[in-house]
Amino acid sequence: MYEMKAPDHTYISGLVVHPDAQGRDIGRAAMIKMLEELKNVPIIDLVTHPDNMRAIKLYESLGFSLGERIENYYGDGEPRVVMTLNHPEQNSTSH
Ligand SMILES: CC(C)(COP(=O)(O)OP(=O)(O)OC[C@H]1O[C@@H](n2cnc3c(N)ncnc32)[C@H](O)[C@@H]1OP(=O)(O)O)[C@@H](O)C(=O)NCCC(=O)NCCS
Known part of the structure; x- marks a missing residue:
């Protein structure tokens, strides 16, 4: 899920894969699809728990x-x- 906070800012408000289906690239595929839809939005952010290394690694x-x-x-x-x-x-731009 995501919300347009402003014309130039999207907040990704939720990403959840059913526990039985985790670890099969579904979360990554969902993020790639979302980011493709949002490719013209300059600012995209989200929040996650600092201990949620699975999510942090995926986003990084x-x-x-x-x-x-x-x-x-x-x-x-x-x-x-x-x-x-x-x-x-x-x-x-620095190149
Ligand atoms: C976080 C979540 C959405 C990831 O979805 P997923 O379908 O399980 O993840 P994927 O199979 O697409 O894996 C994506 C990346 O996550 C990381 N990852 C996946 N399984 C992992 C594990 N067991 N340990 C650590 N990292 C893992 C890896 O970086 C992986 O990339 P890689 O395949 O190149 O190694 C899913 O685990 C989930 O729903 N978790 C509970 C809800 C949650 O925490 N949502 C995010 C809140 S912001």
Whole structure:
């Protein structure tokens, strides 16, 4: 799931694969499909739990960087980290 927060900003609000189907590239495929739909959006971000290494590795492999840690993000007493997509075309301007 994602939400358009502004014309230039999308927040990915949810990514869940059924436990019986995890680890079979479905989460990666869903993210790639979402990012293809959002390829013209300059700012794409999301939050995840800092201990959720599976999710963090997946997002990093797709170009997201770890950012700010926010305590008690959902009011559940747990922290979350913000991850932001670095668009390859924006990173290539130095070449
Ligand atoms: C996070 C989640 C969406 C990933 O979906 P998935 O279909 O299980 O993941 P994939 O099979 O597409 O794997 C994608 C990447 O995740 C990581 N990964 C997958 N299984 C992993 C494991 N057992 N241990 C560590 N990393 C793992 C790897 O980086 C993998 O990339 P690779 O295949 O190149 O190694 C899924 O595990 C899930 O629904 N988890 C519970 C809900 C959740 O945490 N959602 C994210 C909240 S922001």
